[in-house]
Amino acid sequence: MKKRYIASAAGAIGAGAAGYILRNGENRHQFKTKVKTAARKIRDRYNGHEVDSTFEDAGAPDQAGKQDVAQLENAKMVSEGSQFGVEYYNQVKEEKNEKMNI
Template sequence: MKKRYLLSGIGAIGAGVAGVVLKDKNKREKLKLTIENTTTKIKNMNKEKETTLEDAGIPDQVEDKDQAQLENSKMVSEGSQFGVNYYNEVKNEEDKVTTK
């Protein structure tokens, strides 16, 4: 019972604060820019994760040639297939999800 009142109170306070913030046009624009910047950062974090996966799966075919990538390419040339196998598993799972 107390949780319901607590959540209702928090919701009412949040609605009041949102009303005050969104009342002024400058504050609205600032909030909009903040939300856009935050979503851009989140999207970029996902791209970095995909880039790391791509680097592991195709180590000799990427444009970025930093030291870690060169070491990964060297391990693959010596016979290590861990990164390539992991990449293939993830891509196969993604294909299964998209074909359903």
């Protein structure tokens, strides 16, 4: 078989399955909600909101919601007396506040 026939068959099967699943109103509502949530997450990550949350976590490493390895190492360094990350966070926050007030 040619590749285009395989792709066409896969597309037809996918469309049929989607039609069958989405024939129920509740399923359509759940699908729309999931698509909107995923789109919002992608848009936020693309616009830099994900980076901001990482920066916010660095400002208070022991209070972060997610506890990945890098975050735990940062919290360990702060507990041992390192203040570089916290001072940098405070400096950037002050600069942002000054720009907002001008």
